[in-house]
Structures are given as C-alpha cells and as structure tokens.
Amino acid sequence: MEAVSRRSFLKITSIAAGSSLMLGFDMFNTAEAAGLDAVFAPNAYVTIDSKGLITLMAPNPEIGQGIKTALPMILAEELNVKWDSVYVEMAPLDPKYGSQTAGGSGAIRSRFKPIREAGATARVMLTTAAAQQWNVKEEECHAEDGYIIHKPSGKKASYGELVAKAAALPVPTNVTLKDPKDFKIIGTRIHNVDNQKIITGQPLYGIDTRREGMLFALVSRPPAFGKVYKSFDATETLKVTGVKNVVAAGGVVAVLATSTWAAKKGRDVLKVTWDDASPLENSLDHETAFTKMVNERTANPSRNDGDIDKALASGGKILEATYSVPNLSHANMEPINFFADVKDGKAELYGPTQVPSAMRSSVARALNIAPENVTIGMPRQGGGFGRKLRPDNGVEAALISQAAKAPVQLMWTREDDIQGDYYRPASMTKYKAVISSDNKLIGWHANSVVLTSGGALMPRGFPAAAIPNFRLDAQNLKSNIPTGPWRGPTANAAAFGDESFLDEIAVEMKKDPVALRLELLDLAKNQPVGQAGYDIDKFKSAIDLVVEMSKWGKNPQKNVYQGFAAYYSFSTYVAQVAEVTMVGNVPRVSKVYCAVNCGRVVNLSGAENQVQGAIVDGLSHALFSKITFDKGAAVQTNFHTYKFLKMADAPLDVVVQFVKTDEPPTGLGEPGLPPIAPAVANAIFAATGKRVRKMPFDLTTKSKDNA
Known part of the structure; x- marks a missing residue:
C-alpha cells in the first residue's frame, strides 16, 4: 500500500450540514494542509449525498480524450464502488479547480493522483464514521460496493447513511492508497460514457446550444491574410428572409439571422470592402525562402x-x-462555434475551448469588463488538436453579441474553418x-x-x-x-x-x-x-x-x-x-x-x-x-x-x-x-x-x- 501525506494532496472543499460530504483536492500544487484557509481553499471536489449519489466534477474540457470515462474510473477504484455509480459533471470555469486546460495530453496525467487521493480520503472518513457509529475497531471495517461493512458482525451501512457523520470528522493527515495489485477498475476496458448520446444525436456540444431570443451569426472575414476591414454595404443582405441585423465587430462583419441558412444566404450577398495592410504571401515564396535559410x-x-x-x-x-x-489545418469534426450573451456589463459564454481560463481573460479584455463578470460553460467538444487553444471564437462571439445587443450563436462553416485557422x-x-x-x-x-x-x-x-x-x-x-x-x-x-x-x-x-x-x-x-x-x-x-x-x-x-x-x-x-x-x-x-x-x-x-x-x-x-x-x-x-x-x-x-x-x-x-x-x-x-x-x-x- 502507498502511504500518502495529507500535505501533498487534500483540502476540504466544504462540510455540508448533514446532507453531503464534499471533498476537494489540490490538482497541481502541494500546498500545506495546516490552517483553516488551506482546508477551505480547494481546486476541485467530489460530493456524496445522503442518497449515496457520488458526483465527480470533471475540471478539464472533454475534447474526445475520454476523461469523462477515465476520471470516474479512478475515483471509483479508490472508493470501492462500481464505475457507473459515479456521476460525472463538467465543471464550470472556477479558480478552485486550478488549471482547466485540455492540452499537452495532460488531463489524466495531472488528475490521476489527486483523484485517487480524494477517493481514498473519502473512503477512510466513511470507514471511520461507521466504526464510531457501531463502536467497533476501524480495522474491522472495509468498503465494498458503496457500503462500509463490519466483517465480524456483518453490519453494513451505505455511504449515504454515513455522510452526515463523516462530514463532521477531522480530515486525516495521512491516507493509504489502494495497492495497484488490488485494482479492479483501473486498467480494464470501459466504453465511452457518452457513446449512447453521441450515436443517438442527443445535445452534447456547443453547437447544440439554443436560448430564447438567440440569433445565429455567420461572419465575413478578410479574404486573405494581410487584408483588413474597411466598410460594408448590407442593402441586399437585409432583404434576405430571416436576417435580423448586420454588425461590424472586431475587424469582421457578422450577419445575424433566425437560422444558419438565412445567415449564410445573407452573407452571400453582403458587400464588404477590405484594405491591404501587409503583403499577400504565397507558399512558393515561403519554400524559396526556406531553401535559402x-x-x-x-x-x-x-x-x-x-x-x-x-x-x-x-x-x-x-x-x-x-x-x-x-x-496543416486542424479541421475539427465539430466546426468552430460559440454562444455568447453580453448584457449589463456581464458576459455568459458556452462553447468549445481547450483553455477556458484564457478564454475568460481574453473576452474580458475585448469587452473591457472584469474577468469575474465573464462566465464560461464547457460542453463536450468534437475535437481540439490545438485549434481550441486559441480564444478567437469566443472573443468573436462576445463582440458580436455586444454590438448586436442580443444573444448569439456564432457558427463557422467548414470553409471558414479551413481558410481561417491557426x-x-x-x-x-x-x-x-x-x-x-x-x-x-x-x-x-x-x-x-x-x-x-x-x-x-x-x-x-x-x-x-x-x-x-x-x-x-x-x-x-x-x-x-x-x-x-x-x-x-x-x-x-x-x-x-x-x-x-x-x-x-x-x-x-x-x-x-x-x-x-x-x-x-x-x-x-x-x-x-x-x-x-x-x-x-x-x-x-x-x-x-x-x-x-x-x-x-x-x-x-x-x-x-x-x-x-x-x-x-x-x-x-x-x-x-x-x-x-x-x-x-x-x-x-x-x-x-x-x-x-x-x-x-x-x-x-x-x-x-x-x-x-x-x-x-x-x-x-x-x-x-x-x-x-x-x-x-x-x-x-x-x-x-x-x-x-x-x-x-x-x-x-x-x-x-x-x-x-x-x-x-x-x-x-x-x-x-x-x-x-x-x-x-x-x-x-x-x-x-x-x-x-x-x-x-x-x-x-x-x-x-x-x-
């Protein structure tokens, strides 16, 4: 068994009053565990409620790398519960989770130990609660399938029954992780938790977002790298059925409509004037320069x-x-998109990003508002591959929403994506x-x-x-x-x-x-x-x-x-x-x-x-x-x-x-x-x-x- 010091892993997120046990854990840092501030300064958390429902907040965006399936496997292993008894929620952007980036192949790498530690600590606290309730020795009790069992007497109590008592206990300074030779879940085959939803077309992605009063936005961008926006004429565009508005924002021109098709038809007849700002390059010249250099x-x-x-x-x-x-283009399966609703000095965004924290700060700068007034929701994403490490899609959506004074769903066509990539x-x-x-x-x-x-x-x-x-x-x-x-x-x-x-x-x-x-x-x-x-x-x-x-x-x-x-x-x-x-x-x-x-x-x-x-x-x-x-x-x-x-x-x-x-x-x-x-x-x-x-x-x- 692996002994783990509390100073390297655990903080208490909060202690719920009899209804749930919430355990937070330090994702990247090894902060000291002494003192009230350290106890209540978590980066992520797990909840177990009085009905025994175990919820894991998944801090990193799911971009197809399988963390919504793998992270609960890690937690379930240490809690000694079945994998499918752990409910997974995508965590909102919040400083308490630490870095929430999906990039550098780092999600499982960075979360493996902290989630094990959180699960092991919850298991130990639930075991202690049961032993105290039955007035028996702790070493005579063990966790199994969501229950704490007293082996000599056969008594057992569900995790939900023990939550209130466990929540009142002090956090142990040391816990012992499960010996890998005893793993029953980690290292096995479990199919993607979202498979059924994906193959049946249930809403999962940012592109599925629908809100009352929302308009769909397609954007006319510079036709070449080196050109910049000068002016537009929307006379013909505004005649297209379904088109509601045309706005210039952030160096692009957006057509807003009641459907993506109407927005596309409107964009097709939009007249935009572009200026040359820098030389227009071609690949043959690049190759010639490469050969010399x-x-x-x-x-x-x-x-x-x-x-x-x-x-x-x-x-x-x-x-x-x-x-x-x-x-090369990233050409993600899910085209670039983002929802934004900017009003009253605040911005609500929801969509695909690999860097929610950078997205929030970039949007805040673009709108000239405080970062705490920007909320970022993270749906499942249809691929990333580095493209969504750039915040341009969310910033663009926010600027368009601000200019149009309406909630918008920014949509990129495949042509927009391939011709406007990083x-x-x-x-x-x-x-x-x-x-x-x-x-x-x-x-x-x-x-x-x-x-x-x-x-x-x-x-x-x-x-x-x-x-x-x-x-x-x-x-x-x-x-x-x-x-x-x-x-x-x-x-x-x-x-x-x-x-x-x-x-x-x-x-x-x-x-x-x-x-x-x-x-x-x-x-x-x-x-x-x-x-x-x-x-x-x-x-x-x-x-x-x-x-x-x-x-x-x-x-x-x-x-x-x-x-x-x-x-x-x-x-x-x-x-x-x-x-x-x-x-x-x-x-x-x-x-x-x-x-x-x-x-x-x-x-x-x-x-x-x-x-x-x-x-x-x-x-x-x-x-x-x-x-x-x-x-x-x-x-x-x-x-x-x-x-x-x-x-x-x-x-x-x-x-x-x-x-x-x-x-x-x-x-x-x-x-x-x-x-x-x-x-x-x-x-x-x-x-x-x-x-x-x-x-x-x-x-x-x-x-x-x-x-």
Whole structure:
C-alpha cells in the first residue's frame, strides 16, 4: 500500500450540514494542509449525498480524450464502488479547480493522483464514521460496493447513511492508497460514457446550444491574410428572409439571422470592402525562402555539442537530406462555434475551448469588463488538436453579441474553418550526418526553418546526447500567416525528419535501423554527450515490445515491407512498425504495429482508441493533407481539396499494445501521431528503394522531392 501525506494532496472543499460530504483536492500544487484557509481553499471536489449519489466534477474540457470515462474510473477504484455509480459533471470555469486546460495530453496525467487521493480520503472518513457509529475497531471495517461493512458482525451501512457523520470528522493527515495489485477498475476496458448520446444525436456540444431570443451569426472575414476591414454595404443582405441585423465587430462583419441558412444566404450577398495592410504571401515564396535559410546557420544554435565543423572536415562519409512538412489545418469534426450573451456589463459564454481560463481573460479584455463578470460553460467538444487553444471564437462571439445587443450563436462553416485557422506551421529541415571510417556516427547537424512560429527540432530529444558532435540551428521565417499548436506540436514535424534520416543513416552504415537506435540509446546512457531529455529505458521498452509484436526483420510474408520509427512526446514513448504492400506499382499501408509506454493505463479501451486515432490522423496528413497559400489566402476550402484518409486507404489493422508498468500515467492523446509518418516513409523505401522526404507523400508519381 502507498502511504500518502495529507500535505501533498487534500483540502476540504466544504462540510455540508448533514446532507453531503464534499471533498476537494489540490490538482497541481502541494500546498500545506495546516490552517483553516488551506482546508477551505480547494481546486476541485467530489460530493456524496445522503442518497449515496457520488458526483465527480470533471475540471478539464472533454475534447474526445475520454476523461469523462477515465476520471470516474479512478475515483471509483479508490472508493470501492462500481464505475457507473459515479456521476460525472463538467465543471464550470472556477479558480478552485486550478488549471482547466485540455492540452499537452495532460488531463489524466495531472488528475490521476489527486483523484485517487480524494477517493481514498473519502473512503477512510466513511470507514471511520461507521466504526464510531457501531463502536467497533476501524480495522474491522472495509468498503465494498458503496457500503462500509463490519466483517465480524456483518453490519453494513451505505455511504449515504454515513455522510452526515463523516462530514463532521477531522480530515486525516495521512491516507493509504489502494495497492495497484488490488485494482479492479483501473486498467480494464470501459466504453465511452457518452457513446449512447453521441450515436443517438442527443445535445452534447456547443453547437447544440439554443436560448430564447438567440440569433445565429455567420461572419465575413478578410479574404486573405494581410487584408483588413474597411466598410460594408448590407442593402441586399437585409432583404434576405430571416436576417435580423448586420454588425461590424472586431475587424469582421457578422450577419445575424433566425437560422444558419438565412445567415449564410445573407452573407452571400453582403458587400464588404477590405484594405491591404501587409503583403499577400504565397507558399512558393515561403519554400524559396526556406531553401535559402536552411543553408544559413544561426548565431545561437539551440544545441551545440562537440565540434560539428571538425567532424564534417574529418574525412568521414557525409550524408545529407532535406525534409519538409506543409501547413496543416486542424479541421475539427465539430466546426468552430460559440454562444455568447453580453448584457449589463456581464458576459455568459458556452462553447468549445481547450483553455477556458484564457478564454475568460481574453473576452474580458475585448469587452473591457472584469474577468469575474465573464462566465464560461464547457460542453463536450468534437475535437481540439490545438485549434481550441486559441480564444478567437469566443472573443468573436462576445463582440458580436455586444454590438448586436442580443444573444448569439456564432457558427463557422467548414470553409471558414479551413481558410481561417491557426495552422500547423510549414517547415524545412536540412540534415547532415558524418560517419567515421570505422563506421561510427560521429556528427549530426540539423538546420530547420519554420513559418511564423513554433519549431521542428527538439534540442533535448533523441538522438541528442548519443552523438559526440551535434548541432541544431532553428529559425523562423517571418510571416503574417497565423500558426499555432497542432496535435503533437514540434514532435509532429521533428519526428518525420529525425526518424527518416536515422533510417537513411542505418542503410548507409549497413546496420539494422532498430539496432542502430538501440546502439545510440546505449551510448546516450553510458557515454552521454550533454543532457538527454528522454528516458532511455522507457524508450527501449517501447522499441523492444514493437519488435516482438511485429516480428521485425523476421516477417516471412511476400510483398510485405516494414518501416520502423520511434519517438516521444509528453513523457510517453511510442515505437511503430508500418507494413506496406505493393498494389501494382503503388505502395499501400496495410498494417501498423504500435507499442506505447505511457505509464499505467487507466481505461484500456479509451487508450487504444486514442493511439489508433492518432495513427490514422497522422497517416491521413502524411499521405494527403496540406494547406497552401496564394495571394494571402488558403487555396484549400473544404474536404474535397483538403483531403483526408478514406476507409479504402486506411490500414486493415492497427495493433496497439502497452508496456506494463507501475509508473503513473503520462500523456496519450498526441504521442501516437509523430512516429507514423517516418515509419511509413521508411517502409516505402524498403518496398521501392525511393526516399519520401516531403509531406504529403506522393505515392503515384516520381518527383524530385520524393525519389
């Protein structure tokens, strides 16, 4: 059993007068538990009422990562109740919950221990209450299925019956968590709690919001990045049946109507004049600039171990390759939307956001009101992937509501979404490797250029610390194209170049690609050069497992070619083997094996879904997706031009296994994505002898980039 001090976890939210026991717990901090203020300063809470109803307030937004299913599993495990006896509510935005962000694959990672502690404390207090009520020894009592049972006498009392007495008890300074070997719920398969509601179309999402007097708003935005609003003429728009108002707010023009269709028809005939504020860019110019900049070093490299110039001049074999990735849209399944009602100096908002606290402060600044006068409600969300880390949709809705003096439901069409995103930044990275005369990898240089913001290199990532002469140069190309986080930021670009280039190096060295990585990991562990930002043993555990799963190098099937890649992000280590078969002269991804070390798995069903979804998402973007710009505007408009994987293109099987470990959970929503592109690229090389160095992959034609 794991002993846990109160000083590291528990605070009392409040003590209800005989009706419910409310236990709060510190989500991120390890605040002292002494004194009245600490006791009544919680960040989140669990309630058990006199009827035995257990309610867990889920502090983080549910964006498809499964927290509404997994968090109650954690609580139920420590309370010794059935999973479905815990009722889950999405918590409103409130400082008492601490950070309520859904991003960085952090929800389960950050909540696992605090929720266990809260459940264990509730169980201990209920047990103490029962023992006192029966005048028996506490150690003779145990919790089981929502009851406290006195084993010698057979007496039992429900949690609800004990709430009033438990609420009056002092909080224990130490509680003992359940021994993981006794887990009955954590690590099992439980289907998504909202499955039935989702498949039957019940209201769950922000887009389902309906309020009395609400108008639907569609917005006319600048037709290109670099243009700004000047004026509008709504003469024809106001003639459209259902259109009620047209307002300019926040640099856009909104058409408000009684339905989304009426708003769209009104917007179609709206005349807006736009001014040029900055140059209108195009992707060809970006690529030209990238090509020049990757040959120019920076004054301050992001990492510089040893002497790369000396290695390059040593007479060893120099291998060079350039890898590039395009801009990408998030294209969430649920289009961007937000409800806002601004009146009397207050704002009520309800809709999809990954950062409710940042949304509140951004709305408050935009409206020039105090943050405490802004309320944010959080429905279930139809995807996030980093797009909803930006507060623009809520701010836009609030400004429109303020200008129109009406509650509004802001709606974005798919075209609005794809052409008005904060895109995954395009990047290009030029690699150089030096292989010594005795066949050792002695030098690595990567020079990366990224559009606008973000990165495509990880200074402390593998194979850093394993190569004696190692230099990374990172640059940004200034641009007015908005960019932002996209599923697995930095890693999604870095993995493609790093892991593909390592495969090239292995071929040049005539070494097995897996063996080369294991050799480098051993060097990083036993003879490190600088600091490694990765856990070598966890890395190797994932690699070893996928080798076993896929029968790496031992697959006897004809016309099946394997490619390997491994990467880490958000403290999770993922190794993948992609299998490619040739259909005519075209390679097709037929199967993917994936091994994951993400610490303890809470919900096996949800964990598998997260990883499989990440693989399919990553494969889709590797094969088909890109955003290009012409005269400042995104060329792609909808799914006919921003292409996604179709069922016919998907692997026939994606096999996922998890490394068994007692370590606490780490991130899972994103780490499965970065390795798939290089794994497939390396499999394509095994099948065709041609390197794929540019995404999206061109599998049907021969090009200078992919050849």
